[in-house]
Amino acid sequence: MSERNSAPDFLKIKNAMRHFQTPEGSLVKALDGINLTIAQSEFITLLGPSGCGKTTLLNIIAGFERLDSGKILLDNSPLLELPAHKRPVNTVFQSYALFPHLNIGDNVGYGLDIHGVAKQERNKRVAEALEMVGLQGVEKRRPTQLSGGQQQRVALARAIVNRPKMLLLDEPLSALDRNLRMKMQIELKNLQAELGICFLFVTHDQEEALTMSDRIVVLNGGKVEQVGTPDEIYHRPASRFVSEFIGESNIFSGTVSRCENGLALVNADGSEIVCQSQQLRVGQPVSLLLRPEHFQLVAGSPASGTSSQAMIQARLQQSVFIGRDHQLHCQMANGQPISALIRSAMAAVQPGQAIELHYDPAAVHVIPAAAQQSADEEAA
Amino acid sequence: MKGLISAVTSSKRLSKTAALACLGLSGLALSSTTLAEQTLNLYNWGDYINPEVIERFTAETGIKVTLDTYSSNEEMLAKLQAGATGYDIIFPSVHMQDVMTSLNMLEKTNINKAPGFENILKDHLIAESDPKGEYCLPYAWGSVGIVYNKKLVPELNSWQEFFALPSQGKKITLLDDMREDIGIGLIMNGKNVNSTDSQDLKAAQQFLLDQKPNISALTYDTIPMVQSGDIAAGHYYVGAMMYVNEDPDTLAYVIPKEGATMYQEDMCVLKSAPNKSNARKFMEFFLQPEISAMNTIQQTNGSVNKAAISLLPAAMRDNPNMNPPVETMEKLQVFKDLGKGIKLYDRVWTKFRTAS
Amino acid sequence: MKSFSRQQKQLVLLLAPATLFLGIFFIGPLLIMAVYSFLEPGLYGGVEWNFYHWNYGRVLGWADGFYEEFDLVYLEILARSAGLALATTLLTLLVCYPAAFWISRMSTRGKALCLFLITLPFFSSMIIRLYAWILILRDSGFANQILDALGLISEPLGLMYSSTAVVIGMIYIFVPFMFLPLYSSVEKIDGKLIQASQDLGAAPLTTFRKVILPLTLPGVIAGSVLVFIPSLGNFVVPSMLGGAKVVMIGNLVEQQFLYARNWPFGATLSMLMIVSMLVIVSFYLFKVMKNQPQS
Structure with missing residues (x-):
């Protein structure tokens, strides 16, 4: 992964709108005119309380949900036209979503197998990815035989092994205990620096956001409240909501x-x-x-x-x-x-x-x- | 293993349990120790007795009657062999009566000494094991012929015409019954329906195999399918007359001129019967012509009691298919037990059913 | 004796009734049948207590034609029954798989209603329901009337007493047995796993093959076993809707016990059916076990 000149407008989100119909019939604005530009090798965090639209935005980038209106460009090409399986992004899920019927090696190698990577190359890359997340020689184990933290690392390895242009992380640390979480925060930050790709991290934990992010996007009610470095967000909040x-x-x-x-x-x-x-x-x-x-x-x-x-x-x-x-x-x-x-x-x-x-x-x-x-x- | 060996040595008890298990039948064990109440337990074919007969008997004697039913001779025999007890009277077909006599299962009742037995037609004392009627009382008989839809087939008199119907685009069915179907094959070759000659059976098998593609179904659900016109004609019992009488414009029943089989059931008392004197009372009760006629009218089958026949309504008495003239009677053959020969029939039947 | 803990004793006590019940009412009859299959048939039903291997010889080919005749027809019948059972299994699977997905995505209320509707047939007798199918399928029946009224056909389709009718009837009877286990495993699938597969580049069909199918395999297997085994022995549907023109192994066994008075041969046919079923089922179970996460 050579670090190219970091494009400042690697991901461009223009006026993204998304509405939901509640079971009671009222309309909820999940995304209310989001505009956002993200650089190529940035660690960016979407931060906000539950229901602010951060997960919706991530799902839309991943391709699991559609946008009502608006545009998203990734590396200058429109993203929304592509089905989820053709997008050059990978996701780390909150619940890890490891395939229970496959062993760790096959979980990590899943994307490579789909893309028909030759066996030798595939095994090498799986081992590398596992090494990168600090798990060696667990290929033959089952997901249920690993601890939560180890499963988390496998999920991470499974995503990065495909060398995505962008990694989406949906509250990946929320199920870990505090010490492990803090350790993983550092590791994630290091991993991002090492890979040099954009990490889009979703969390409701402001401490986590402050620790890891290059920039934080604070979302509230489907709108961007503030975009800034952790220092700006902390010391110069743009709104009372952000400051609180x-x-x-x-x-x-x-x-x-x-x-x-x-x-x-x-x-x-x-x-x-x-x-x-x-x-x-x-x-x-x-x-x-x-x-x-x-x-x-x-x-x-x-x-x-x-x-x-x-x-x-x-x-x-x-x-x-x-x-x-x-x-x-x-x-x-x-x-x-x-x-x-x-x-x-x-x-x-x-x-x-x-x-x-x-x-x-x-x-x-x-x-x-x-x-x-x-x-x-x-x-x- | 020890359990198995001891089970094998105490064969008699095991065979009872085993038959139950193998057949998946629920063993029936009626209590025979009810002293206070007079009872009689009948084990009969389904829908084979007028319920009014039983009601009248209970009203006159105070004897409470229970009725269980079976759908084939073999089922009845299998259940009794498997150890079902408590039944007093059974209604086997004559060949099964012979089997059961040889198995020593039937009680000698001397019913032929009872008043009214003189009305029983001697032609119907046909059980080989009981030519004088010392054991069983002839109960009812009937022919097995063809029921057809008059709107689709204006007239039908023979098996020949029956088997020709499919070539005119009309559908036919046979009964789902080994002896009856092979019986037709034998009749069409001019053979006895009890033949165990392998050449005779080969000829019968060939006849049936030739017909197989033209037969829509082997079924007992003949009447509604013929009535609705889905089937033009079907092999069926004389009991079809019950429906013919209700819908004479559509349905008709005929005994084919090549001949046919006939069935006859006799009323027998089991050796194991717990209420033998009540059973005897029921037989004597049934010897009364008006009771016998009451049963025949409801069943629309043949009577074995000449005094009862004279009591039948003219439409039944004079119907050649229900009360056939002598020359037709001579063409009706009754089944006999085949002994080991049944294996030959089983093979023909399996071949016939497997053929496409 | 001392080595049994209190808990072990309690376990034994708790399991005893079920073990006794199964032992007496399941294993016992099975053993009796196994023994009977090696005995000589009695003339009027029942058995003669002589060792007699011709029963198997009749089916498997070593009968000498003197005591008993070898006939390929029995293996043919066994194969044909297996074929019909297999077809029934595959078709019910085909019907139930999409239905299970569709229903699992419904609202709680919709789910409850659909599950109720699927179990509804259990409340009435199979024979009565098959008679209803006769009314639908026969030439003067509803199916032909409706198609005729719509102008789609000019003469009856001749569905009744055909193999089509048998297959329709079999699917109808066995759909609930397939649906319920399938549904329970479909409903358990975490939607995130499907998303994860898409995310990793799998097209929908690949996702189905590599994730959905393996994860619902226990349901598929359970449903298939529940459908295959009883449909192998089923003879009511072929008799009623197929016009009994085709012999199934079930008919043949019934025939041996009730009409041919040959209990040992009936027992032999049953034993052969049971053994072949055990082989198939254990093969599948073995495959599933191998692919399942230990939990």
Whole structure:
């Protein structure tokens, strides 16, 4: 697998629409005008809650479902005209879908057998694929004789042995336990780098998405909420939905009360939040995002702070030890809950105690209003 | 293995169980120990007695009658040999009566001493083992001829004409019965229907094989198929007269002029009968001409009781197919037991059935 | 004695009734039949307790023509019965396979209705249902009337008392026996496996051959065995719809017991039928076992 110059528009999805009729007769938009461009050797993740359309999109690319309208080009040729068995893509299924009547060698060699690859070549490639996923010499075993993780690797080997132009992975790690899952995440990422082909990974697990992806496509209600690198998605979510779906978030809604020196003061239900922004105008309604890890804890004396200092006064309700950090569950004066992640060494506070949570105004992310509105509409 | 050997040595008991198992028949063991109630257990062919006769008997004597049925002599014999007990009266065909006599299964009843026996036609005391009627009471008889659809075949008098029908595009059926069908083959060659001469049987087999392509079916479902016109004519019992009388414009029954077979069943008491005196009462009851006539009218077959014949309605009494004149009677042959000769018949039958 | 655990004892107790039942009512009669097949026929039915191998000789070819006559006709009948049974099996399979797929894709309600309809014939006697077929197939019957009314035929098709009628009747009788096991294995197929096969490049027919057929094979085998065995012994359908013109092994056995009074020969024919069936069935079972995942 030589790595060619990575084409930036390897897979192009144009205005993809797909509707479903529910048993009650109402129409559900599974895909509502999806536009997406994926590069040739990208690890891209479709992320979203169940029912967001991510699996539908994957099934459409694989050829298991049809599109109502829209276009998909793979490597500049139309994909939708091809039946599933003629598409140069392969899928790793959530349930692995290993053929129970075939041994591991025949499972992995299935695609090669279909394409009439000569026996010697076929056996060599099967062994290579199995080696690549870290399973050697299991050709003669039955799928049921392997553990879940091993079956997962076989499913992976079965897909990559055919050298597809693109690999589709439908929540392949969801059935594994946490440790194995994390190990497989790394391995998948390495495998993708090694093969240099596009991996389209579907998951509802945001941590998984952040760990592995070059880019993440956040889907909600059949629409693309945001496309970006894990860093962009995490730190600069394009909508309230994204910010809430990815990681833990503290969101403050209010109106801009003052702007000066590139700083804006937002009044959120009685408490004031400072953020760095050039665009905000006084009186503008706005939502602000502060991640829990952006807080620093100053215990006790409210008198010590000045108004210029960016901080939030709150009362600690519960402190949970989670290893390196403590997670603090606090409540602001207006009753809004706040979550903060503090180094354990610094977290010597008692529940009931008044605390100050300091933050850097530069860390405060202003959620774009338009996206926020549309997200609210979706929620309604 | 030990079990098997001991089973082999106690042959008598085993043969009973085995026959049951082999035949898949449900062994019947009626209780003979009901003391309080007077009972009589009949084992008869299906639909071969007027139910009113039984009702009248129970009304007059208070004896409760049960009726089980069989569909062939061999089935009845096989069941009794397999150990079915509790039956009092059976109705074997005369050749089976001879078999059962030789197997010592029948009770000597001296029914010929009973009042009314003088009405029994001597021509019908035909069982070779019982020429005087000391054992069994002749019950009923009938010819086996042809029933045909008058709309398709205006007139039919002979086997010759019957077997010629297929060449006119008309369908025929024979009974699904070894002795009857081979019997036709023998009759058509002028032979006795009880011949065990291999040449006679060869000729009969050839006749049947020649007819095989023209025969639509071997069946007992003849009447509805002839009535609907799906079959033009079919080999059938005189019992067809019951339907002929209901639908005389469509159906007719004839005894072919080349001759035919006849059957006769006699009423016999088993040696193993638990209610012998009740059985005797039933036989005496049946000797009454009006009871015998009642049965014949419902069965539309032949009567063996001359006093009963005089009681029949004119249409039956004067019908040459039901109450044939002497010259026709002479052409009717009755089956006898074939002994080992049955093997020859079995082979002819298998050949005939296998031929295409 | 001590070596039996409590659980083992319980197992023995639980299995005892079934074992006894099978032993007495299945193995026992079979043994009796095996013994009878080597005995001399009694003159009026039953057996004479003398060893007698001519029964087999009659069928298999060593009868000398003195005591008994060898006749190829019996092997012919056996082969013909096997042929009809095989045809019935294949045709019911052909009818049931697509039907099972179609029904397995239905809504729960549709499935329940279809399964009910398929088992419905079991509620009435086979003889009565075959009489209904006589009414349909005979020249003046419904089939010809309808075709005539539609102007498709000018004279009756002559279906009744033909091998077509026999095949129709056999399929009709045995479809439920094929359908139910087939359906249960079709319904178990994970749709993802079919997708996976397509995904790996298999065209629909290849997917059928390489995935669907092997996975439904247990159902196919079970259904085939359930249809083949009783249809091999069936003589009611050939008698009623075929006009008894063709002898099946079942007719022949019945004939030996009830008319020819030759129980040992009937037992011999049954034994030969059972042995050939056992050979066929165990061959198939062996093949299935080899291809099945151990679970």
